[in-house]
Ligand SMILES: Nc1ncnc2c1ncn2[C@@H]1O[C@H](COP(=O)(O)OP(=O)(O)OP(=O)(O)O)[C@@H](O)[C@H]1O
């Protein structure tokens with residue numbers, strides 16, 4: 436366990452009389468103070484940058500001066516809004532990942548900090564240290580040399596939905612599922628990552644609707660209930676994103692690419708049919724139902740559209756059952772895992788051989804961007820859609836508790 440060294444009484448800024456001495460003592464105090472259970476990040480040696488998220492950079496690193504060849508991923512906690520204190524997204528991620536321990540959820544090893552010195556103006560940075568995975572799914576899907584067989588697609592999706600099953604059973608919603616947040620390790624285990632937008636949920640009791648924010652999930656993976664302003668949502672939001680990812684395993688590019696929330700609804704309607712009370716009872720009572728221009732008269736053409744890519748009838752059927760407009764009709768993780776898609780030949784098969792052909796790590800950060808900058812994160816999308824006059828009032832949105 437970490438050696439906790441308490442600062443000496445004489446180092447304390449409180450005991451000095453003049454302000455200069457007080458300041459010097461404070462710096463010395465900060466330099467010497469060791470946070471309990473928080474090692475110094477210098478114990479790791481950064482090897483390469485592998486990610487640039489909205490909330491910080493991610494590095495591949497290894498333990499310094501040891502024979503330990505194991506890599507870790509270090510996610511630096513960005514303090515852009517330092518005046519607002521420690522970012523709520525990082526707090527959430529730490530708190531939730533400390534609870535979640537599962538082979539399909541990324542493992543948070545520890546939190547580290549840089550030493551407070553004059554160079555960093557006595558503001559130390561924090562790093563979340565994770566087990567390292569060699570690829571993310573966005574990196575793999577964007578590489579034409581990576582070809583998944585049907586059995587391998589089943590293996591990917593089975594692990595992804597298994598991870599979702601685990602977090603949902605533990606009453607956690609991910610709320611930002613997309614290929615870049617799905618990691619694949621060379622031991623072929625798939626891990627859900629990036630719990631910065633995740634939250635605990637409870638099933639609303641009658642008459643007491645939950646009021647979560649609907650401004651979550653990256654636009655292209657965002658379900659229609661969030662686009663229509665529903666704030667009393669649950670696990671089906673993640674199942675919609677999972678299905679968008681599943682389709683992408685064949686199409687190799689996102690299936691619905693709206694550039695605004697309105698356009699995303701149009702894309703959804705063109706594929707899944709119009710959002711009407713016939714197919715989705717209660718949709719008319721959602722907050723934005725009458726405020727958005729909802730496309731009318733569209734038929735559901737998922738199977739026709741995707742059959743071109745997906746020859747497997749069970750795959751098509753599962754996609755169809757997951758991409759249901761009405762969240763109440765969408766399959767949950769448990770039912771999806773029992774679908775014939777996962778239990779018919781070819782059965783889910785190992786990814787090891789396919790992954791062994793690729794020695795280079797494949798990450799979204801390392802490929803030419805697949806999407807406009809402002810679309811890469813739900814908060815950016817939300818901010819990008821506001822009029823310039825609203826932006827000032829809007830800044831700092833990302834750090835609020837939802
Ligand atoms: N444990 C890990 N092993 C390997 N790569 C990782 C790991 N964790 C994160 N990454 C890479 O870093 C990227 C960014 O990490 P993450 O999604 O956690 O950060 P973020 O700031 O929340 O990102 P964004 O704002 O884009 O959603 C991931 O898409 C992935 O490519």
Ligand SMILES: [Mg+2]
Pocket residue numbers: 488615616629
């Ligand atoms: Mg991410």
